[in-house]
Amino acid sequence: MCSARSVEATKTPVDELVAFEVATRDLVGVALRSVEQLEVSLPQFRLLLVLHELGRSTSTQCAHALGVVGSSVTRLADRLDASGHLVRGTDPSNRSVVTLQLSDQGRRVVKMATARRRRELSRVLDQLDPAERAACAAALRSLHERLGDEHTDDVYRPMPL
Secondary structure, eight states, rough: OOOOOHHOOOOHHHHHHHHHHHHHHHHHHHHHTTTTTSSHHHHHHHHHHEEEEEEEEHHHHHHHHSSSSHEEEEEEEEHHHTSSSSEEEEEEEEEEEEEEOOOOHHHHHHHHHHHHHHHHHHHHHHTTOOOHHHHHHHHHHHHHHHHHOTTGGGSSSSSOO
């Protein structure tokens, strides 16, 4: 929750801040429910999602995208490689660089989670007035642009979930 001092420093009214905090919790709940009952853990799914978004990537690129240290990606990749969800490779120009990419099984897991999210969101969004839904979508796109702005400190960049 915001402290009184941080609320005073913003032009955004407290009730609007609270509405965004609640929406954040709601959307995180949708994301978490979408990965329930998958054959991978949430941290493993996050790595699969990064690979889905970036394509074939180095361990270092994945660690940066996840906001973790390289050894964490190595442990996640070990398990996901053993379970058949990703494939390890090397960079032809530098064989010491480890690359990771989704396997068909990994793509299937990402597709299943995405479909679950869309079903849950659609069930709720279909109940909104179309104009209200369009206004919400426009506001969320604008918010995403500002949160993902390249000038934003890395601490606040969007994280795969």
